[in-house]
Amino acid sequence: MISFSNVTKQHKGAPKPALDAVSLEIERGDFVFLVGASGSGKSTLLRLMLREEIASRGDLFVLGQNLVTIPSRKVPALRRKMGVVFQDFRLLPNKTVFQNVAFSLEVIGKSSAYIADAVPEVLRLVGLEEKADRLPNELSGGEQQRVALARAIVNKPDLLLADEPTGNLDPATSAGIVSLLEKINQNGTTIVMATHDVGIVDRLKRRVIELRGGVIVRDDKKSGYETALPITDQVPISSDTEPEQGNEPEQANEPEQGNEPESRISSTDQAEEQE
């Protein structure tokens, strides 16, 4: 499904590569968390899979296509088999919930009959059939992210990429989004989710890939967020990577998302309460 082999991404003018010889395999139906500090290369990884960026070196296959050599004109067809959600939702403010979801089908040329069927169905799946006529600014953050999810999956993608989808949401709402992602995953969609949300990663016990300074330092099946510490000492690459980043992931996480320790604790609590 997804295969990175020795993929390096060097941005112009940057002293160090954003990704340095990364190799990984993701199978169909997997649910994978990407964790790591800001600047560790999570977003670059996702952008490479979307072919928003092109790898500088190495081979990258997604959905059977070599993304290094694929011609531009074939990229749209590839992206139709993928869905993406972002931390900032990226909804169109002047369109209703229904129109936002319908837009993504209109622009790939689906018939209005198909749209009239598919959109209500996916809105029911994300639990927003009642709010189809609302504008995004009339919705809560969690509801907006559900709309974004509905838009991402309405075309039944094989792969869903999520870039910190719960980054702007409170823990309870985040848990709702994640259970929705699990439901989508159970329907056969592969999910790759970059996140800082400790509670979610710990609770789901799925595969976790940790990046640090553009290198994979951990790739565990059924792991949690925090287990990185003991393992990083054993992985030879990590010891010489970036001392200034600190060996403690907690420390590295703190400055960026406003993800304070308290909120993390509460997120764990909340997630447990939900269950």
Next chain:
Amino acid sequence: MKFGFLMREIGQGLSRNVSMIVSIILVTFLSLTFVGTAGLLQAQIGQMKTYWYDKAQVAIYLCTDTSPADACPQGEASSDVKATVEAALKDAALTPFVERYYFEDHQAAYDKFQEQFADNAVAKYVKKEQLNETYWVKVKDPNKSAVIVESFTGVAGVEEVRDQRSYLDQIFSILNAASIAAVGIAAIMLASAVLLISTTIRLSAFSRRREIGIMRLVGASNFYIQLPFILEGVVAATIGSVLASGAVVAIVVFFVQGYLAQRLPLTSFVGVDDALLLMPLIIGSGVVLAAIASGFAIRRYLKI
């Protein structure tokens, strides 16, 4: 591609940038009106050429006693001179070029002069001996009149050989210069129209960058993303060029036919049919120009 979606997108784009769209319409309207005017001038020149060149003759003016001495040292042309000229005109060397010719003697020249200048005081003083006896030569091909001019220039007893076309050519060169000036102005305005179109399209793309971002992510094809923008420029330019072709027709109807043709009844002017011929040219060039300009702008601005 769904028509309704496309129309909606174009409509949104047009209403979002009304002032820019209006300026595109005005600039294409003005520039293409200049193009059309240049076309009309060329058509007018062509029409006058066929009309007047057909009537133009070569005049071989024979010497008179009052002719300047350096051209006519012997004074009044003798009958020998006339015989020489007539023989040359009938000679096999010139007959392929000469359609017909006739001789105008002093009396005939005097009568014509009196008729032409009937109201002028000079008619009273002129004597018929002062007016040149003339061989009027109608050439078969106006473009080869130089052959006649060269054959008789400098012949003894001939004061001057004059191709009437040379008078007309002065008029035509003025008209030509006017049409070149119109084309030059049109070129500058068209260049600004192209720049304006590409700026507007960029602006339009910028104001819709959210939509474009989503379209790219969900896998809309480049063609689908770009077409509304290109058509936006084309629609605006088409409106401008339709207005311009209307203006060109109006110029012919109201100025040329309604004003000039009334004042100068003996001259033939371009008609509405000439203006209608220019119409598809004007509209076509407006549309093509806009498509190229906006296509280029959007391609530079939107990369996959």
